[in-house]
Amino acid sequence: MAPTYKRVLLKLSGESLAGVKGSGLDFDEIQKICAGIKKAYDAGVQIGIVVGGGNFWRGRSSGTMDRTRADHIGMLATAMNALAVADTLEALGVDVRVQTSIFMTQIAEPYIRNRAIRHLEKGRIVIFGCGTGSPFFSTDTASSLRAAEIEADVMLKATMVDGVYDKDPHKHDDAVKYDTLKLNDVLTQHLGVMDSTAAAMCADNSIPVIVFSIEDPDNIYRACMGENVGTLVEADK
Numbered sequence: 490m491a492p493t494y495k496r497v498l499l500k501l502s503g504e505s506l507a508g509v510k511g512s513g514l515d516f517d518e519i520q521k522i523c524a525g526i527k528k529a530y531d532a533g534v535q536i537g538i539v540v541g542g543g544n545f546w547r548g549r550s551s552g553t554m555d556r557t558r559a560d561h562i563g564m565l566a567t568a569m570n571a572l573a574v575a576d577t578l579e580a581l582g583v584d585v586r587v588q589t590s591i592f593m594t595q596i597a598e599p600y601i602r603n604r605a606i607r608h609l610e611k612g613r614i615v616i617f618g619c620g621t622g623s624p625f626f627s628t629d630t631a632s633s634l635r636a637a638e639i640e641a642d643v644m645l646k647a648t649m650v651d652g653v654y655d656k657d658p659h660k661h662d663d664a665v666k667y668d669t670l671k672l673n674d675v676l677t678q679h680l681g682v683m684d685s686t687a688a689a690m691c692a693d694n695s696i697p698v699i700v701f702s703i704e705d706p707d708n709i710y711r712a713c714m715g716e717n718v719g720t721l722v723e724a725d726k
Contacts, residue, residue: 525706
């Protein structure tokens with residue numbers, strides 16, 4: 490069975506890499522997530538990954554620290570996560586490259602779009618660290634940017650919730666889950682799926698987004714194969 494999406498951009502939150510510990514790295518959890526990624530990879534899907542850094546650092550809760558410097562620390566946190574995911578994938582027999590938008594050439598390649606696409610075409614997973622390389626942009630925005638640059642068919646947003654709801658399901662028992670949604674609705678209804686810059690970029694470039702729970706890492710494979718998982722956020726026609 491051929492995958493529905495040939496090339497995807499997977500966004501992994503830093504929190505998903507921490508497991509029940511809530512911070513740092515839980516390699517048992519990372520192993521499970523990487524096994525789910527490998528299942529999609531073995532099916533022939535070309536995969537780019539953007540990782541967050543919230544398991545190590547959240548710049549917006551850094552008190553009085555300068556925002557630019559706080560965001561730079563967050564970028565370094567994502568680089569650590571990228572290396573951890575790369576190491577685990579390599580242990581599973583996957584060919585991986587890490588590219589960062591901040592120069593750290595002793596440990597990762599600099600982000601170069603054409604090189605990233607070439608890696609994907611050669612059957613390598615590419616992990617993008619350090620967000621966009623600029624402060625004031627989230628890793629959600631970095632994900633939508635990289636998805637557009639590598640011409641991904643879809644952006645997969647792996648979260649701790651099983652889709653998009655009309656309100657926070659952790660706070661409201663009557664929260665209603667959407668099966669499908671328009672990117673414009675994300676913006677106008679302030680649904681909090683991703684920040685407005687990321688949503689606008691996906692909308693402008695007609696990139697659909699699938700939001701699903703990473704608690705079952707096989708959802709990565711299912712989403713790539715076109716199965717109904719989570720919420721499909723479609724670009725407006």
